[in-house]
Amino acid sequence: MTKNKELATFAGGCFWCMVEPFDERPGILSVVSGYTGGHVKHPTYEQVATNTTGHKEAVQITFDPQVISYEEIVQTFWQQIDPTDAGGQFHDRGDSYKTAIFYHNEEQKNIAEQSKEELENSGRFNQPIVTKIIKAAAFYPAEDEHQDFYKKNKNHYERYSVGSGRKDFIQEHWSNDESDEDLKKRLTPIQYAVTQEDATERPFDNEYWDNEEEGIYVDIVSGEVLFSSKDKFDAQCGWPSFTKPVNEEALSEKDDYKLLQKRTEVRTKNSDSHLGHVFEDGPIEQGGLRYCMNSAALRFIPKDKMTTEGYEEFLYLFD
Numbered sequence: 001m002t003k004n005k006e007l008a009t010f011a012g013g014c015f016w017c018m019v020e021p022f023d024e025r026p027g028i029l030s031v032v033s034g035y036t037g038g039h040v041k042h043p044t045y046e047q048v049a050t051n052t053t054g055h056k057e058a059v060q061i062t063f064d065p066q067v068i069s070y071e072e073i074v075q076t077f078w079q080q081i082d083p084t085d086a087g088g089q090f091h092d093r094g095d096s097y098k099t100a101i102f103y104h105n106e107e108q109k110n111i112a113e114q115s116k117e118e119l120e121n122s123g124r125f126n127q128p129i130v131t132k133i134i135k136a137a138a139f140y141p142a143e144d145e146h147q148d149f150y151k152k153n154k155n156h157y158e159r160y161s162v163g164s165g166r167k168d169f170i171q172e173h174w175s176n177d178e179s180d181e182d183l184k185k186r187l188t189p190i191q192y193a194v195t196q197e198d199a200t201e202r203p204f205d206n207e208y209w210d211n212e213e214e215g216i217y218v219d220i221v222s223g224e225v226l227f228s229s230k231d232k233f234d235a236q237c238g239w240p241s242f243t244k245p246v247n248e249e250a251l252s253e254k255d256d257y258k259l260l261q262k263r264t265e266v267r268t269k270n271s272d273s274h275l276g277h278v279f280e281d282g283p284i285e286q287g288g289l290r291y292c293m294n295s296a297a298l299r300f301i302p303k304d305k306m307t308t309e310g311y312e313e314f315l316y317l318f319d
Helices: 045-049 070-078 106-122 156-164 166-174 182-185 187-197 311-318
Strands: 006-011 029-036 056-063 099-103 131-137 137-143 215-217 223-228 251-256 264-269 274-279 292-293 298-302
Touching: 006 070, 056 070, 056 099, 056 137, 070 106, 099 106, 106 131, 106 187, 156 166, 182 187, 187 274, 223 311
Parallel strands: 099 131
Antiparallel strands: 006 056, 006 099, 029 056, 029 137, 215 223, 215 298, 251 264, 264 274, 274 292
């Protein structure tokens, strides 16, 4: 690998569900589903499913460490699994579905072990963390039908994610832990109304609708980076509008019929904050989407303050 490319390999149960959380994030160059950790060369899906090959279903990620760190990737991995399950993941049982971090060098090993220890000490789970940290071995890409499954079979993937219990588990254990009472104390009335009660602020009478300064927009509740000024444009609607998020995986969408017509609501996955809506009337040359957000759901961090605010790693957005 060149110095700008590294590998990260994880087993997180069914590999169908382990591609989307990493795919298309800044710095992620590819995500491949496959098999690793066993003794059979070039195994098939059917062979691995017998739990006799020693292999686990896994994903191998090629990433640019100058854009996204291994620490971030490991943190994303933890947020997709039940690390206390020693027998598999959710309704998928057996050795091939057990979780593991496969490290490619000593630095990755140290980062993974430290991350595991921090998770154990966080009190987030009531049972021990059983995910193993193992030296990487030969990785065998899975058959074509198992690659990018979430794109090729979107409806099946969604049903599987919900039906297996994975989606509810992630929401329960990784959503914002802050109490409603604490949020009311920390947020302004309009910030609370927008993010927690799905309110909409007034157009042309909000903080960022006409902001043209370079910087990033983060979730007012969690501090997670959501949008960049590079993708902001004047939609002449009175609310800050963007052509795309920094990381699509940070957002969730759902149908909204509050105005008696279908709209697509946009929320944050981690904090479950209401942000606004996404429409298909954005600039065609930039994908055609318009993320119409409420200023009250966001906090703007100017480019020249990103380092002091702890967002230095996102300065690549302005290269």
